[in-house]
Amino acid sequence: MGDYIGVIESLHGRKIVLGVSGGVAAYKAAALTRELRRLGADVHVALTEAGSRFVSALTFHALSGNRVWTSFWDGGAENGIPHIALVRGADAVLVAPASAGIIARLANGLAGDLLSALCLARDCPLFIAPAMNRQMWENPATQRNVATLRGDGAILLGPDEGGQACGETGPGRMLEPEALCEALLAFFTPKRLAGRKVVMTAGPTFEAIDPVRGITNSSSGKMGYAIAAACVRSGAEVVLVSGPTVLPAPVGVRRVEAASALRMRDEVLAALPGADVFIAVAAVADYRPAETAWHKLKKSGAPMQLELVPNPDILAEVAARPDAPFCVGFAAESQDLDTYAEGKRRAKRLPMLVGNLLVDGLCGDDNTVVIYDDEGRHPLPRAPKTFIARQIVEHLACLLPAG
Ligand code: PMT
Numbered sequence: 384m385g386d387y388i389g390v391i392e393s394l395h396g397r398k399i400v401l402g403v404s405g406g407v408a409a410y411k412a413a414a415l416t417r418e419l420r421r422l423g424a425d426v427h428v429a430l431t432e433a434g435s436r437f438v439s440a441l442t443f444h445a446l447s448g449n450r451v452w453t454s455f456w457d458g459g460a461e462n463g464i465p466h467i468a469l470v471r472g473a474d475a476v477l478v479a480p481a482s483a484g485i486i487a488r489l490a491n492g493l494a495g496d497l498l499s500a501l502c503l504a505r506d507c508p509l510f511i512a513p514a515m516n517r518q519m520w521e522n523p524a525t526q527r528n529v530a531t532l533r534g535d536g537a538i539l540l541g542p543d544e545g546g547q548a549c550g551e552t553g554p555g556r557m558l559e560p561e562a563l564c565e566a567l568l569a570f571f572t573p574k575r576l577a578g579r580k581v582v583m584t585a586g587p588t589f590e591a592i593d594p595v596r597g598i599t600n601s602s603s604g605k606m607g608y609a610i611a612a613a614c615v616r617s618g619a620e621v622v623l624v625s626g627p628t629v630l631p632a633p634v635g636v637r638r639v640e641a642a643s644a645l646r647m648r649d650e651v652l653a654a655l656p657g658a659d660v661f662i663a664v665a666a667v668a669d670y671r672p673a674e675t676a677w678h679k680l681k682k683s684g685a686p687m688q689l690e691l692v693p694n695p696d697i698l699a700e701v702a703a704r705p706d707a708p709f710c711v712g713f714a715a716e717s718q719d720l721d722t723y724a725e726g727k728r729r730a731k732r733l734p735m736l737v738g739n740l741l742v743d744g745l746c747g748d749d750n751t752v753v754i755y756d757d758e759g760r761h762p763l764p765r766a767p768k769t770f771i772a773r774q775i776v777e778h779l780a781c782l783l784p785a786g
Contacts (some may be wrong), residue, residue, distance in 0.1 A: 393770070394567060395423030397474040400505075402498040403443070403655035405433020406550040408480035408514035408557035413438055416481060416558035418445040422564060427469055428452070429498045431485065452773055455497050466500040473507045473568065479540075480557045483525050487538070490528035501676060509537040512563055517553030540566050565612070565634055574618030575780035581610055581619045582651060582658040582708070584665035584697065586626030588644045592674035592689065598667035601763065603746040606627030606706030606713075608737075609772035611636045614662075617776055622654040626665055644668055644694035655708070659781065659786060662711040663698040670694060699731045709783050711775075712736040715745065720753060728755050735782055736774055753776050 401410045412434075419426045420442055428443040428451045434626035437541050440451040460468040470476065478498070480484060489511070493502040502509055511532060519525060521540060533539060541558040558566075560630040581726040585607020604625060611623045621636045624647055632638035638653065641647040641649045644667045655661070670691035680687075696748060702710040712733045716722040717740070722740030754775065763774055 389532065393423045393773070394419060394564075394571065396573065397424045397567075398427065398472055399424045399567070400429060400469055400473045401443075402428050402429045402431075402445075402478035402481075402485070402502070403434040403438070403478060403480065404431045404480060404482040404485040404498065404559075405436060406480040406482045406514045406664070407437065409434050409437035409686055411557055411560055413442055413762065415563055417445055418560045418564050419567075420490065422568065424567075427473075429469060429501060431496055431498050433482070433484070442511060452497060455500070457497075458587055461754050466494075466497055466504050468498075470501050470507065471503040473505060474571070475508045475510060476502055476505050476778060477510040477512065477563065477567065477644070478502070479510075479512035479545070479563055481511045481523075482511075483519045486511065486525060486532065490531040490535075509541055510563075510566065510570075510625065511537050512540045512557050513542045513555065514554045514557035515542075515552055516549050517555040519555075520555040538566075562634065565616075569616040572616040572618075575777065576614055576660075577618035577784075578786060579659040579783070580612075580657050581614045581617045581621045581660040582624070582654045582661060583614075583621065583662040584606060584624050584626075584647055584651060584667070585611065586628040587640045587666050588626045588647055588668045588694075590644065590668045590671035590694075591642075591675045592672050593678065593680045594678055598668055598671065598691075599627075599753045600668055601745045602626070602628075602666035604630050605733045605746070605748065606750060606768050607662075610662060610664060610775060611657060612769070613772040613776040614660075617780065619660075622658075624650045624665075626667075633669045644671060644697070647702070648695050648697045651701065655701065658708045660783065661698070661701050661708045662779075663701075664713050665697075667697060683684075696731075698733075702731050702733055709734060711779055711780065714738045715741055716756055717741045724753065725755050725760070735779055756782060769784065 393663045424462045427449050429455045443451045468703050488499040494503050542556045543556040544557050546552050580715045586604035587602040609628050611621050614621045615635040621638050623638045625643050642648045673690040673692045677711050691714040698712050714727045716723045720738045728736035737752050739752045750768050750771050752763050754761040
């Protein structure tokens with residue numbers, strides 16, 4: 384399988400030059416710096432004079448762990464030329480926030496300040512996250528500049544719409560740091576699942592007893608949603624059939640909501656045509672009430688009998704189809720993980736199953752899993768679910784028959 388742990392799809396070892404221009408959204412660039420570093424990037428901040436009016440160089444120095452550059456005349460650059468030294472060996476330049484002013488300068492190839500000059504001197508992708516008042520964004524001059532930059536190969540991230548610092552509402556808000564990091568991650572992730580369609584389940588199911596009560600399982604949806612995001616970054620088309628969760632749909636994922644097991648099964652079967660992969664992460668309730676009361680059941684004080692009937696096993700049904708996609712199962716166990724997880728894999732004839740011992744698998748942000756396949760067991764060290772998800776996707780991409 385090769386050793387992919389720790390090197391895939393993060394920004395580990397990537398040199399990112401973060402250009403911060405003047406705008407209220409500069410405060411978000413501080414969180415962005417921290418997030419980029421958390422993902423493993425080596426972050427070098429170039430701060431414009433206007434940017435430094437909003438957030439100080441000291442803040443970016445502390446958060447990036449690197450010296451912050453503000454001017455051509457800053458001493459100590461490797462070759463004495465900061466705008467060349469900064470972009471040498473850079474994997475990307477991200478300008479966030481990008482004010483109308485810096486966008487105009489970049490579109491016209493002006494090089495009167497350090498940030499504009501290093502963008503001209505770069506030999507790597509340029510990402511631009513605009514942030515400005517809606518009127519400034521919609522101004523034909525800005526739109527012309529943006530079109531020019533796109534034509535020159537720059538990648539525009541945003542802007543978002545919504546309430547603005549000036550009190551107006553409209554397009555011009557800078558994307559949140561998480562969305563910007565997601566775009567960089569997607570850019571740098573090898574497209575191992577390009578052209579593939581992935582159908583998935585995630586979250587719990589809710590089996591209604593009456594309009595206000597029901598039976599459910601513990602599942603936050605975090606593991607499944609992280610896998611959906613990792614599949615999209617790897618180039619797949621993803622349909623995520625989700626039980627009730629509070630999580631937002633990952634960027635680029637088509638989410639279909641399905642509260643009960645029966646509904647989840649119907650939605651999976653509807654999404655299945657053309658699917659190359661089916662990943663069943665959902666904690667599906669094994670049983671549902673034989674009947675759902677139309678009205679709220681009244682408390683009588685006497686013991687209550689509830690008849691339960693088994694739910695269909697969605698994964699078993701999909702895996703048994705003659706045209707079955709590559710099926711990945713999950714198993715959450717409280718003991719004997721190897722025995723039970725491998726037993727489930729064999730019983731459902733799955734090429735791959737991910738087992739998690741219930742020490743931290745449910746609802747938390749971290750997980751410890753073992754992947755089972757025909758070659759044996761592959762334990763992964765405890766890690767955030769987002770990271771585990773990337774490794775699971777990498778593993779399945781290795782096993783997936785050629786399309
Ligand atoms: O959502 P989180 O809080 O992040 O937690 C993630 C998780 C622990 C729920 C997840 O990682 C996990 O392990 N999900 C599977 C839970 C489980 O034990 O499933 P199971 O043993 O009941 O079922 C085995 C497999 O069959 C699973 O892939 C399941 O999705 C599937 N199944 C089960 C029953 C059913 N009726 N239909 C199914 O498709």
